[in-house]
Amino acid sequence: MPELPEVETTRRGITPYLQGESIRQVLVRQPKLRWPIPAEVMALRDAPVLAVRRRAKFLLVDMVGGQLLIHLGMSGSLRVLPNETAPGKHDHVDLLLSSGKLLRYNDPRRFGAVLWSEQPDSHPLLAHLGPEPLEQGFDGEWLAQRAAGRKQAVKTFIMDNKTVVGVGNIYAQESLFMAGIHPSRQAGRISRSRYDRLAQSIQQVLSQAIVAGGTTLKDFSRVDGQPGYFAQELMVYGRAGENCLVCATKLRAARHGQRSTCYCPECQR
């Protein structure tokens, strides 16, 4: 599922329903996600929500006494529903809210996670993350500096959470197309000025996708069940064999680290 724009769309969607409310109780039907749901989460009772934030692809729900971390993995989604709504398949967790609504976590593949941290922002999984792409600290200078000497393909390089967070398989391909960079090019053999352009492209692609409400392919939907519309703006993702929308050259397929890649051999060098 979800890359940064989808997680951010979800964060914006759930915030109005959590802000000023309490989590009355947590109902767990399937505790075996990527990691087991910890006892602290199961034990939550009438806990006020202080804020809903995002770091990388984690949703962070600040509570009195700790922080709830929610990761949507590959196929996860959150919906806000009226209390008592009958659960369907893969509806693993319900957060029952003081408003009478519930926040429901659905995740067919169970690559996602619901975790707990006593201290906000101090969970081990958050410790070694790179910069947020849409905040200070991420730019071409950072990319060029980190890429120095590396032989890794640039696509794999920008999908590495230590390089920059939130860039998954869809937006990595879109960003590289926008920047005119071949996805297989070695990260250490790209000029500073091209990294400036790549950083801008990543920011532009992610920002546009957030505005569109994310990309809906299979599993992802917004909190209200509506789809996101960025799929209409994709230039290369999933289009191997079709013609480039810029130069009409036939788009090619490749693989980087077991993930499929589509690119334009003419526009991307």
Added chain:
DNA sequence: ATCGGGACCTGCTTGC
């Protein structure tokens, strides 16, 4: 230190 590959899991599509 860096890199690639396997692992986790379900469901859908493709090809024989």
Added chain:
DNA sequence: TGCAAGCAGGTCCCGA
């Protein structure tokens, strides 16, 4: 029509 293989938006962990 049935079945197996291959693929899917993530990312941690391991061994080379």
